[in-house]
Amino acid sequence: MGYKKLDEVMELLTDELDGFNKSIDRLKQLTENVDNIKIEASTDNIQKLLERHLTKLKWELESIEGNTIAIKKAVINAKVIPRTLFWLTIAVWTISLVTICYLGIKVSRLDAIREKSFESGRQEVITTLRGFFDENPGLLESYESWRLKGKETDSIQAKK
Incomplete structure (x- = not known):
C-alpha cells in the first residue's frame, strides 16, 4: 500500500x-x-505632436492678444456718458444760452423803454396839471425854470 x-x-x-x-x-x-x-528608439512622432501642439498654442496666444488689443481699444473709445444724458445736457445748455441772449436783448432795450415810459408819464402829468397851470401861470414859469435847471445839472453829472 x-x-x-x-x-x-x-x-x-x-x-x-x-x-x-x-x-x-x-x-x-x-x-x-x-x-x-x-x-x-525614435522620437519623431513625439516631436511632431509637440510641434503641432506648440503651433496650436501659438495661434491661440495670438488670438488672445488680438482680442485683448480689441478690448483695450473698445475701452479707450468707450463713452462714459450715455447718449440720452449727452443730448439732455446739450438741450439744457442751448435753452440757457437762448434765455441769456433773450434777456440780454431785453436789458439792452431797457433804457429806451425807461425813456419812453418816463416821457409818457411826463406827458400824462403835464396834461393832468395843465388845468392847474392855466389857473396859475406864474407857477408854470417857475416849474419850467426848475425843470431846465435839473436838466443842466443832469448833463453836468453825466459828463463827469
Whole structure:
C-alpha cells in the first residue's frame, strides 16, 4: 500500500517536471523571438505632436492678444456718458444760452423803454396839471425854470 502511494506521487512529479520542461522550452522560444525583434528608439512622432501642439498654442496666444488689443481699444473709445444724458445736457445748455441772449436783448432795450415810459408819464402829468397851470401861470414859469435847471445839472453829472 505504501508503494502505491509513492508511485502516484512519483507519477505526479514526473508530469509536473514534463510540464516545467515544456514551459522552459516555450520561454526559450519566446526569448529568441524577442531577441530577434529590433526596436528603434525614435522620437519623431513625439516631436511632431509637440510641434503641432506648440503651433496650436501659438495661434491661440495670438488670438488672445488680438482680442485683448480689441478690448483695450473698445475701452479707450468707450463713452462714459450715455447718449440720452449727452443730448439732455446739450438741450439744457442751448435753452440757457437762448434765455441769456433773450434777456440780454431785453436789458439792452431797457433804457429806451425807461425813456419812453418816463416821457409818457411826463406827458400824462403835464396834461393832468395843465388845468392847474392855466389857473396859475406864474407857477408854470417857475416849474419850467426848475425843470431846465435839473436838466443842466443832469448833463453836468453825466459828463463827469
